[in-house]
Amino acid sequence: MNIVGQQVLSDPGGIMTVEWVAEGGDVISVRLESSPDDLGVDAAVAKAKALMVQVATFGDVESDRADEPDVIGSPAVESLRSARSAKDTGTLEEQLDEGLKNSFPASDPLSATGSSITTGRAGSPDTDT
Template sequence: MQVVGTQVIPEMGGKRGFTIEFVGDGGEVVSVLLRNDETQSVNPRNAVERAKAVMLEIAAATDEATSDPVTARPSARASGDQSTMEEQLDEGLEGTFPASDPVSATGSTVPRGPAKH
């Protein structure tokens, strides 16, 4: 896979961490979620390098009991896990506040013609 793009997506404005998406030339997307700790050590400047390090660790990992490669579990969307998808939606909406608030509409009146005395 040739990486053609990288996106850093803050979780709750970066307070909970960041999701880093690596986009491949064939349309594949690999996501790494880095949770922040109490020291807030993950930030937009170091998130991509940390995600690369996590992927290297995963690639090198094997199941010690069988020496088989680690198997991936399906995403919440692929497995149909509604509660996890709802939780992720809520986190996304909180991360976009106040942009997710409805637009307030106000009306005004304009007089039509000369005032009558």
């Protein structure tokens, strides 16, 4: 599926909707509760992408998986599941922040670089030779 469009809508009630439109006209929408800590459009898009990854990875309801004792995940998956079941929002936010930092290195302002080489001379050139 190729995404051909993206838009972020903000309702006065504090709901942000991120929509992606595919070539065939299919639309994917993610509705987010907006909070005062949200930074805006970029943060909403990043949060919606992270939520879609969670849905794709952990789409099964926790109670459905309890019947399957042979389903074993990695330690990272198990820690996320335990944080979700305990409703530990602090741990979930830390994991989300860590995942976003790892997936968007180009948008990290600390990775910006600049040249420290000067292009001019400190003194005037000596023309008496």
